[in-house]
Amino acid sequence: MQAGGTILARAVSDPEDRLLTAEEPLAGLQLRCGGDLPGTIAVPELLELVRKARRYRFRLARAISANDGSDTITAWVEVEPREGEAGETPGCDIVVRNWQSSPLPSEEISFAERRRMMTDRHLAELTAQLDGSQRVLTAVTDSPDLAQVAARMEEGIGRLWTDFLPPENVTHQQPLHWRLLDGTRVSVEGSDRPWRITLIPHIRPGFDPSGFELLLISDEPQAGEVETANPIEPALRRSLVGQDLSPVLRQPISRIIANAETIRSRLAGPIPDAYADYAGEIASAGKLLLDLLEDLADLEVVESENFSTAPDHIDLSEVARQAAGILNVRAREKGIVIDAPQVAESLPAVAEFRRVLQILLNLIGNAIRYSPEKSRIWLRLEPLGSMARVIVADQGPGLSDEQQARVFEKFERLGRSGDGGSGLGLYISRSLARAMGGELSVESAPGQGARFILDVPADPEA
Numbered sequence: 001m002q003a004g005g006t007i008l009a010r011a012v013s014d015p016e017d018r019l020l021t022a023e024e025p026l027a028g029l030q031l032r033c034g035g036d037l038p039g040t041i042a043v044p045e046l047l048e049l050v051r052k053a054r055r056y057r058f059r060l061a062r063a064i065s066a067n068d069g070s071d072t073i074t075a076w077v078e079v080e081p082r083e084g085e086a087g088e089t090p091g092c093d094i095v096v097r098n099w100q101s102s103p104l105p106s107e108e109i110s111f112a113e114r115r116r117m118m119t120d121r122h123l124a125e126l127t128a129q130l131d132g133s134q135r136v137l138t139a140v141t142d143s144p145d146l147a148q149v150a151a152r153m154e155e156g157i158g159r160l161w162t163d164f165l166p167p168e169n170v171t172h173q174q175p176l177h178w179r180l181l182d183g184t185r186v187s188v189e190g191s192d193r194p195w196r197i198t199l200i201p202h203i204r205p206g207f208d209p210s211g212f213e214l215l216l217i218s219d220e221p222q223a224g225e226v227e228t229a230n231p232i233e234p235a236l237r238r239s240l241v242g243q244d245l246s247p248v249l250r251q252p253i254s255r256i257i258a259n260a261e262t263i264r265s266r267l268a269g270p271i272p273d274a275y276a277d278y279a280g281e282i283a284s285a286g287k288l289l290l291d292l293l294e295d296l297a298d299l300e301v302v303e304s305e306n307f308s309t310a311p312d313h314i315d316l317s318e319v320a321r322q323a324a325g326i327l328n329v330r331a332r333e334k335g336i337v338i339d340a341p342q343v344a345e346s347l348p349a350v351a352e353f354r355r356v357l358q359i360l361l362n363l364i365g366n367a368i369r370y371s372p373e374k375s376r377i378w379l380r381l382e383p384l385g386s387m388a389r390v391i392v393a394d395q396g397p398g399l400s401d402e403q404q405a406r407v408f409e410k411f412e413r414l415g416r417s418g419d420g421g422s423g424l425g426l427y428i429s430r431s432l433a434r435a436m437g438g439e440l441s442v443e444s445a446p447g448q449g450a451r452f453i454l455d456v457p458a459d460p461e462a
Contacts, residue, residue: 006097007095007096007097008025008096008097008098008099009022009023009024009025009026009027009095009096009099010022010023010093010094010095010096011023011026011027011093011094011096012082012091012092012093012094013041013050013054013091013092013094014038014091015054015084015090015091016040017040017041017047017050017051017054017091018038018039018040018041019035019037019038019039019040019041020038020091021037021038022037022094025096025099025101026075026094026096029043029066029073030042030043033066034342034343035343039343040343040344041343042343043064043066044066044318044321044322044325045064045065045066045121045322046064046066046077046094047318048318049062049064049077049079050079050092050094053079053080053081053092054081054090054091054092057081057090058081058142059078059079059080059081060078060079060140060142061076061077061078061079061138061140062076062077062124062127062140063075063076063077063098063121063127063129063213064077065117065121066325072101072329073099073100073101074098074099074100074202074213075096075098075099075100076096076097076098076099076129076138077094077095077096077097078094078095078097079092079093079094079095080092080093080095097138098129098137100202100210100211117198117200119354119357119358120198120215120217121215122353122354122357123215123217123354124198124215124216124217125141125142125143125145125146125216125217125218126139126140126141126143126146126149126150126214126215126216127139127140127141127213127214127215127216128140128153128161128213128214128216129211129212129213129214130161130199130211130212130213130214131210131211131212132209132210132211132212133160134160134161134162134178134181134199134212135157135158135159135160135161136153136156136157136158136159136160136161136164137157137211138154138157139153139154141216145188145190145191145193146188146191146216148189148190149164149165149188149189149190152164161214162181165186165187165188165195165197165216166186166187167181167184167185167186168184168185168186168187177258178199178201178209178212179254179257179258180254180258181197181199182197182198182199182254183196183197183198183254184196184197186216188216191218193218194218195216195217195218196216196217196218197214197215197216197217198214198215198217199212199213199214199215200212200213200214200215249289249293253286253289253290253293254286254290256282256283256286257282257283257286257287257290260279260280260282260283260286261279261283263275263276263279264276264277264279264280264283295424295425295428296424298358298424298428299410299424299427299428302428302431302432302435303431307431307435308435309351309352309355309432309435309436310352311350311351311352311436311437311457312350312351312352312353313348313349313350313459313461313462314348314349314350314351314353314356314459315346315347315348315349316347316348316349316356316381316388316390316456317341317342317343317345317346317347317381319353319356319357319360319390320340320341320360320379320381320390321340321341321343322357323357323360323361323364323379324338324340324364324379325340326361327361327364327365327368330365330368331368331377334368334371334373334374334375335373335374335375336368336371336373336374336375336376336377337375337376337377338364338376338377338379339376339377339378339379340379341379341380341381345381347381347382347383347388347390347458348388348458348459348461348462349388349456349457349458349459350456350457350458350459350460351436351437351438351456351457352436355432355435355436356390356436356454356456358429358432359429359432359433359440359454360379360390360392360454362425362426362428362429363392363429363452363454364377364379364392365425366425366426366452367392367393367394367396367450367452370394370396370397371394371395371396371449372395372396375394375395375396376394376395377392377393377394377395378391378392378393378394379391379392380393383458384455384458385458386457386458386460387438387455387456387457387458388455388456388457388458388459389453389454389455390453390454391451391452391453391454392451392452392454393449393450393451393452394449394450395449396449396450397446397447397449398444398445398446398447398448398449398450399442399444399445399446399450400445400446403444404442404444407426407442408426408427408430408440408442409427410423410424410427411423411424411427412426412427426440433454433455433456436456436457437456437457438454438455438456438457439453439454439455440452440453440454440455441453441455
């Protein structure tokens with residue numbers, strides 16, 4: 001799992017996942033994310049990577065993302081457990097080889113896309129870094145199924161990623177626009193499992209992407225992982241929206257968005273401002289259609305009689321901080337402050353990480369959408385015996401008793417229109433909470449904001 005590139009920063013963590021020493025720019029990011037030096041690692045994705053490397057005692061390397069309050073940071077990080085005395089759990093050596101910082105306004109990446117990026121990063125079995133022309137810079141994997149293709153990609157640095165992961169049913173000369181390839185099915189030599197890729201661009205507003213993060217994901221678990229993965233969901237996705245209709249619609253909609261953004265950014269040549277604005281509206285409408293497609297696919301999954309989740313030992317504090325980090329940029333555009341749990345807080349639970357994240361992203365996203373400018377959103381944790389609770393509270397207009405009774409119904413918009421919502425988010429979120437053995441409820445009153453309450457089983461082993 002060697003990755004090329006100049007070392008930009010080194011750091012050392014201890015057995016309790018505290019950052020003991022760190023060089024810039026990692027040291028500054030630690031402080032801007034609310035941590036101390038020395039202190040517990042404050043970047044959620046880095047903390048998760050270090051914990052996995054220390055727990056399983058093997059080297060890990062992948063891209064991480066963070067929001068430091070003003071910019072979106074993407075960094076390539078390698079973590080290697082240090083050798084300790086017999087029986088001692090060692091800390092880790094951390095190396096940063098790539099660092100990109102850029103403001104990321106909400107019109108560049110929609111809420112549903114951010115949610116998909118976060119969950120896909122959690123599920124990816126191979127991660128690669130690409131340059132702006134979609135040529136391979138690095139590739140790492142921990143999956144035996146993908147060891148061969150990762151080695152070939154490392155040996156073929158500088159070639160197009162499609163040389164190693166050929167897209168299915170695509171005959172056009174590569175590389176296509178990244179939006180046309182994002183989410184496409186690919187063939188993996190030596191593996192019988194179905195695979196798809198996610199392309200996450202490194203974007204500066206007004207410019208083409210300077211590079212990409214490629215994630216390779218399978219909807220079916222590796223052999224021997226049926227108990228910890230969800231063996232039912234792949235079958236569900238063979239239905240109309242999930243597997244048959246979604247890819248058919250995603251490609252033409254993505255083509256519309258790509259062409260509209262090319263016109264809007266004047267990459268094809270100068271045009272009057274009015275036409276650039278029209279193209280921007282077309283691109284925005286296309287993104288809303290893609291968001292709706294994601295919601296319909298989720299709806300189809302949760303309404304299946306056999307739907308279940310894949311519970312794991314998680315920390316609700318970490319998930320809440322990650323959700324807040326993803327939506328901080330969107331909140332700042334309205335002057336809204338998201339008050340997330342502190343790094344020192346912890347609330348262990350047994351639930352599926354990506355499903356809890358999906359619920360919290362929806363709750364926080366709704367709070368941002370309906371809260372006034374320069375207000376505040378609080379994320380609070382409460383242990384409740386056999387249950388663990390996360391509360392998302394806002395200073396919005398609140399809900400009447402009649403609205404509270406309807407807010408979790410399918411396609412319910414409470415009379416609102418024009419804000420891009422599908423009316424499915426809360427229905428899907430409550431269905432996910434109940435599938436995990438929990439519940440999603442609301443407490444509110446007109447003019448007094450709303451408190452959405454997520455309960456999931458507490459971790460009895462913590």
